[in-house]
Amino acid sequence: MVSLPRAGGTNGIHDEPRHRQPVRIDVEELGKSFGSFTALNDVSLTVRPGELLALLGPSGSGKTTLLRAIAGLTATEEGTIRFDGEDATALGLRERRVGFVFQQYALFRHMTVFDNVAFGLRVRPREERPRAGEIARRVRRLLQLVQLEGLEHRFPSQISGGQRQRVALARALAIEPRVLLLDEPFGALDAKVRKELRRWLRELHTETGLTTIFVTHDQEEALELADRVVVMRAGKIEQIGTPAEIYEEPATPFVCEFLGGAARFEVEAREGETDVLGGTFPIESDAGYSGPAIAYVRAHEIEIVSREMAEGVPAVIRTVRPFGPTITVELSIEGRAERIEADVPRELYDGGEIKEGQGIFIRATSARIFPAG
Amino acid sequence: MTVPPSSAWTPRFGFRRSPSVLPGFGLTMGLTLTWLSLIILIPLAGVSIRSAGLGWEEFAMLAWDPRTVAALKLSFGAALAAAAINTVFGLLVAWVLVRYDFPGRKLVDAAIDLPFALPTAVAGLALTALCAPNGWIGSLLDPLGIKVAYTPAGVVIALVFIGLPFVVRTVQPVLADFDQDLEEAAATLGATRLQTIARVIMPALLPPLLTGFALAFARGVGEYGSIIFIAGNIPYRSEIAPLLIVIRLEEYNYAGATAIAAVMLVISFFLLLVINLLQGWNRRRSGLAV
Numbered sequence: 121m122v123s124l125p126r127a128g129g130t131n132g133i134h135d136e137p138r139h140r141q142p143v144r145i146d147v148e149e150l151g152k153s154f155g156s157f158t159a160l161n162d163v164s165l166t167v168r169p170g171e172l173l174a175l176l177g178p179s180g181s182g183k184t185t186l187l188r189a190i191a192g193l194t195a196t197e198e199g200t201i202r203f204d205g206e207d208a209t210a211l212g213l214r215e216r217r218v219g220f221v222f223q224q225y226a227l228f229r230h231m232t233v234f235d236n237v238a239f240g241l242r243v244r245p246r247e248e249r250p251r252a253g254e255i256a257r258r259v260r261r262l263l264q265l266v267q268l269e270g271l272e273h274r275f276p277s278q279i280s281g282g283q284r285q286r287v288a289l290a291r292a293l294a295i296e297p298r299v300l301l302l303d304e305p306f307g308a309l310d311a312k313v314r315k316e317l318r319r320w321l322r323e324l325h326t327e328t329g330l331t332t333i334f335v336t337h338d339q340e341e342a343l344e345l346a347d348r349v350v351v352m353r354a355g356k357i358e359q360i361g362t363p364a365e366i367y368e369e370p371a372t373p374f375v376c377e378f379l380g381g382a383a384r385f386e387v388e389a390r391e392g393e394t395d396v397l398g399g400t401f402p403i404e405s406d407a408g409y410s411g412p413a414i415a416y417v418r419a420h421e422i423e424i425v426s427r428e429m430a431e432g433v434p435a436v437i438r439t440v441r442p443f444g445p446t447i448t449v450e451l452s453i454e455g456r457a458e459r460i461e462a463d464v465p466r467e468l469y470d471g472g473e474i475k476e477g478q479g480i481f482i483r484a485t486s487a488r489i490f491p492a493g
Numbered sequence: 494m495t496v497p498p499s500s501a502w503t504p505r506f507g508f509r510r511s512p513s514v515l516p517g518f519g520l521t522m523g524l525t526l527t528w529l530s531l532i533i534l535i536p537l538a539g540v541s542i543r544s545a546g547l548g549w550e551e552f553a554m555l556a557w558d559p560r561t562v563a564a565l566k567l568s569f570g571a572a573l574a575a576a577a578i579n580t581v582f583g584l585l586v587a588w589v590l591v592r593y594d595f596p597g598r599k600l601v602d603a604a605i606d607l608p609f610a611l612p613t614a615v616a617g618l619a620l621t622a623l624c625a626p627n628g629w630i631g632s633l634l635d636p637l638g639i640k641v642a643y644t645p646a647g648v649v650i651a652l653v654f655i656g657l658p659f660v661v662r663t664v665q666p667v668l669a670d671f672d673q674d675l676e677e678a679a680a681t682l683g684a685t686r687l688q689t690i691a692r693v694i695m696p697a698l699l700p701p702l703l704t705g706f707a708l709a710f711a712r713g714v715g716e717y718g719s720i721i722f723i724a725g726n727i728p729y730r731s732e733i734a735p736l737l738i739v740i741r742l743e744e745y746n747y748a749g750a751t752a753i754a755a756v757m758l759v760i761s762f763f764l765l766l767v768i769n770l771l772q773g774w775n776r777r778r779s780g781l782a783v
Contacts, residue, residue: 193677213680220681226674230696240682245691295682 129265142170143203143298145190151198152185152355160196161355167299167333172325174346175335178378182355183335184303190333191301203298219297219330223256223304225288227276233287234272237262240295258397262290265324293328296333302334304343318345339379341369352374369404373490375415382416382488383460389413389489397422397484398431405490412492415486419448422462424473425481432481433462439475447474451482537758544755547748555752560728561737563751565753567645568734569760572713575652579709580702582653583660590661591668605661608654613718620651621723643725648733656709663705664698670696699775707768714761 128152131140152160159182165175173404175183208216214322227236237259250258263269266286268279278283285305293302293310302400305321306314322345325332336342341361342349351358351374359371370376377384387394392407394400396415403409425432428438435451438459446463453460462482468474505723539623544552555561590602608616624631625643631642671694679689719737734757741750 191681193681214683214685217682217683220678222674222678224672224674226672226678226694228675228678228696239679239684239692243679243682243684243688289683291678 136359142329144169144205145299145331146202146205146332147186147190147199148202149199150186150189150201152182152189152194152196155308156163158355159191159397163199163355163357165357165360168348170329170331171331172322172345172347173331174342174349175333175352176337176339176342176349176378177352177358178337180354181352185349185355186352187301187303187333187335190299191220192216193220199352203370216390217295219292219295219299219300221285221292221300221302221305223307224282225276225308227284227291228274229285229419232273232275233263233268233272233279234259236276236287236316237272237290237294239291258294259290260425262294265293265327266290274394275396281309282317283304285309285317297330300328300330300332302332304336305334306336311321314341321345322401370416370488373407373416376416376488378466381461383458384419385415385417386492387415389491396487396489397482398425398485399487401435401484401487401489403489403491409491414490414492416488416490417460417486419461420446420463421452421484422460422482423485424462424464424468425483432483435480437474437476437478437480440469441478442469449474451480453482534703540751540754540758543751547752551748552752552755555749556756558749561734561753561756562731563729564732564734564737565756565760567731568714568757569764571648571652571708571733572716575649575656575713576706576710578649578653579656579660580706583657583705583709584664584698584702586657587661587664587668591665605658607658608656609658613655613716616654616723617651617719620647620654620719624650624723625754629656642723643727643731645724645731647723647725648720648731651723652709652713652716655716655719656712659708659712660702660705663701663708667698667701674699700772703768703772703775707765710768711761711765714757 122325131468143425145165147163147165147167150160150163152158161182163182163186165186175186185194187488189196190208192208196209203216217406224258228239231239234369238255241255241258244250249255260269263272266289268283268286271279271283276287285308302321306317309317318341321334330469333483334345348360348362349366350360353374359375361369366375367379370379373384376382385396387396388411389403390410392403393408394403394413395413397417401415403413408427412455416465433453435453437449441448445466447466447469449462449464450459453464460482464474473480547555586605590598590605621642622628624634624647626632626635626640626642628642631640634641639646641650675693675697676689679693684692715735717733717739720733721736724733724736726732727737733752738750738753741747741753
C-alpha cells in the first residue's frame with residue numbers, strides 16, 4: 121500500500137506571494153526532422169496560462185519531440201516557440217527555466233534525495249545562488265510538498281519508483297520553473313501507483329498553478345488528467361480539445377481509433393447518411409456526402425434488442441466478461457471477421473439471457489461516420 | 494524412519510546457513526579457490542617461503558640494500574606516475590572515442606589495444622630509438638637539456654605506453670552507457686557544461702577510473718621488457734626492481750632475488766588493497782553499493 125502525498129495545505133512551494141503569473145506558450149509552425157524522418161510537421165499550438173495540457177499519441181507521433189523542443193532540449197529547424205510572447209528559441213536552457221521531468225526520472229544516482237533536489241539551486245552563478253541555509257530550507261519545503269520528508273538522506277537506488285518520480289518532480293520545481301514539462305510521467309510505474317500519482321499530480325498542478333504539459337500514450341491518462349488534450353499523429357496535430365470534446369466528437373478516424381474501444385465498419389453513405397448495425401446516422405463533418413465511409417461504434421453504443429423489433433442485426437455471443445457494473449460481451453456477426461465488443465446491463469446477465477453461444481439481436485444507438493479516403 | 498519435509502530441511506554446511514536462491518555456490522566457490530591457488534597463491538607462497546627461510550636479519554639486509562631500495566623506489570614511483578598520467582589522458586581518449594564520430598574512429602579505437610599485443614621488447618626498442626639523443630623526439634629535446642632515454646623519465650614513458658589501454662578500456666564502456674538524460678537533466682536545471690561534467694559525469698566515471706588506474710599501476714610495477722631497453726639500467730639511478738631480480742638470479746643469488754620479490758609483493762598487495770578499499774568507500778558513499 122502506498123500512502124499518497126496530498127498536495128495542498130500550507131506547505132506549497134509558493135508560500136511567498138507569487139512573483140510570476142503562469143506563462144502562456146505559443147508554438148508556431150514548428151518543424152523538425154531526423155534524417156528522412158519528419159518528427160514535427162508544421163505544428164502550431166497555444167498553451168493557455170496555467171493550463172494542464174496532455175500531448176497524446178502513439179510512439180513516433182512526435183509528442184516527445186514537441187515536448188523536448190519546448191524545453192529546448194531538441195533544436196528545431198523551423199518555427200518559433202514563445203513564452204509569454206518572448207522568443208524562447210533564442211534562449212539557452214538556463215534562461216528558459218523549464219522544469220523537465222524525464223521518463224526514467226534521470227536522478228543523479230550518486231547524490232542523495234536532498235542533493236538531487238538542491239542541484240538546480242547549487243549550480244546557479246554565485247551572485248544568484250541562495251545561501252546554504254536558504255537552499256536547505258527550500259529543499260525541505262519541496263520534499264514536504266512531494267511528501268518525502270525523512271527520505272532526504274536516501275539515495276535514488278534506495279527508494280521506490282513512485283518516490284523517485286516525486287524526487288524528479290521536486291528537483292524540477294526547485295528551480296522555480298516558468299513551465300513544467302513531463303515526459304510520460306507515469307510510464308514506468310505499476311497500475312495502482314499510477315492511478316494515485318495521477319490524482320496527486322492534478323492536485324499539485326492546482327497548487328503550483330504552473331503551465332504544465334505532459335506527454336502520454338495512454339488515452340485514459342490524458343482524458344482523466346488534462347484540461348485539454350492534443351492528439352498527435354505522424355508529426356502533426358490531429359485534434360485539440362477538452363477531454364469531453366475529444367471523446368464525444370473525435371475529429372478524425374485516427375482519433376476515434378486511438379481512443380480505443382470502438383468497432384470500425386466500412387459502409388456506404390448516401391446524401392450524408394449511412395446505415396450501421398440497424399441504425400441510421402448522419403455524417404456530421406460532410407452533410408451531403410455519398411460514397412464509401414467509415415463508421416465507429418463504441419461498446420456502450422450497442423444495445424440488445426428483442427427479436428420482434430425488425431431493425432436488429434443478428435449476432436452470436438462469443439465470450440462474456442462478467443465483472444464490473446456493466447458486462448462486456450464479444451459478439452460475432454455475419455460477414456465480419458473481427459468480433460465486436462458491446463456493454464450490456466447487468467440485469468440482462470443476471471436474468472440469464474447472456475451466455476456464450478447465445479444468438480441475439482443488436483442495434484447501434486449512435487455512431488461516428490467519416491467519409492473514407 | 495521418517496523423512497523430514499524437504500522445505501524444513503536445510504543442509505548445514507559450515508557457514509552456509511541460509512540457502513541461497515542461486516544454486517551452485519559450493520561448486521563455484523570450490524573451483525574459484527582451486528583455480529586461484531594453482532595460478533596465484535601457490536607460486537606466491539613459494540616466494541614467501543623462500544624468503545622466510547632467509548631469517549629476519551639476512552632478509553632485512555638484502556631488502557634494505559641501497560641498490561634494492563633505489564630500484565624499488567623507481568619501480569613504484571614510475572608506475573604510480575605513469576598510472577596517474579594514463580588516468581588523465583586515457584579518460585580524454587575514451588571521451589573522444591565515445592562522444593564524437595569522426596573518420597577513422599574505428600582505426601583509432603583498434604590502435605588503443607596495440608600496447609596489449611605488441612611484444613614489450615619491441616615497444617621498448619621503438620621508444621628508445623625515438624627518445625635517444627639522436628632519435629626523432631630525443632633530438633628535439635636534447636638541445637633543451639632534456640634527456641629521456643636512459644633516465645627515469647624514460648621508464649615513465651615506457652609505462653605510459655604500456656598502461657594506456659587499461660584506463661581507456663575500463664572507462665570507455667561506462668561512458669558509452671552513460672545516460673544522456675542525466676546530462677540533459679543537469680542542463681535543464683541550469684548547470685553549465687563544466688558543472689555537468691564535474692558534478693554529474695565525473696562521479697559516475699570515478700569507479701572505472703580507479704580500476705583503470707589500479708590495473709595500469711599493477712602492470713607498470715611488473716613491467717620488464719620495454720623498460721630495460723629505454724632505461725639504460727644504471728644502478729641506483731635507472732634500474733628497476735624486476736631487472737635487479739633477474740640480475741641477482743644471474744648471480745645465483747636466489748636469496749637476494751626472493752627478498753626483492755617478497756618486498757615487491759607486499760607493497761603491491763598493500764597498494765592494490767588501498768585502491769580497492771577506496772573503491773568500496775566510494776561506492777558506499779555514493780549509494781551504489783548493493
